[in-house]
Amino acid sequence: MPLTFLSAEHDAQSSPTDAPLPHGQPDSWRRPYRPGPWRVGGAAITLLLAAYLLISAVIIAAAGPPTGATVTALCAVASVTFALRLLRMGLWVSPRGLRRVGLFWTRTLRWRDIGEVRTVQQPVKWLGLPRSVQGQAVVIEPRQGEPLRPLVTDHSADFLNRPEPFERAADVLEAWAAEHRVEGGGRGR
Structure with missing residues (x-):
């Protein structure tokens, strides 16, 4: 079973105009x-905890009251759900727009609502914690309204101490925005 949310479909040499993979939806x-x-x-540690909880639920069900086993099994299911959501977090693109997936929320912007996507030097949060450090961030300037939080940063859980993948991701995001963004009220997707 392919885990599409774990793979990047763009190599360093590919561009957003390349044909989609044969098994992918266009x-x-x-x-x-x-x-x-x-x-x-983090997701692996959470899944390890969920495995221990499931084993505990089986032991509790065999030796004790079923309510304790049920509560433990529900905690295991919640841990698995958390781990999968943690892996799904991040930035997603399609010809329709840009989608930012958080732990509890998802926000989608259509390309025609985006004015500019660019990489800037600014203070960024280290691993999403309150501590700020100087780094790079890919930011969106919408056509209307105030600027949004940075899309991705070089100090996030995906790019900490990995400058080359950050540069590739920033280039791909800027290329997607340049290709799909509607300039001045033209066609919409």
Whole structure:
């Protein structure tokens, strides 16, 4: 079973205009980068905890009351759901727009609503924590309204201590925006 949310469909040499993979949907959402080791490691530890919880639920069901086993099994299911959502977090693109997936929310912007996507030097959060460090961020300037939070940063869980993948992801995002963004009220997707 292919885990499409774990793979990047764009190599360093490919461009957003390349034909989609034969098994991919032409209008599907794609992540332009692979999840980083911090994100994958956190999900792996969470799944390990879920495995221990499931084993505990079986032992409790065999030795004790079923309510304790049910609560433990529900905690395991919640842990698995959290780990999968953690892996799904990030930025996704399609010909329809740009989608930012968080732990509890998802926000989608159509390309025609985006004024500019660019990489800037600015203070960024280290691994999403309150601590800020100087780094690079890919930011969106919408056509109307105030600028949004940075899309991706070089100090996020996907790119910490990985400058080359960050540069490739930033280039791919800027290329997608340049190709699909509607300039001045033309065609819409």
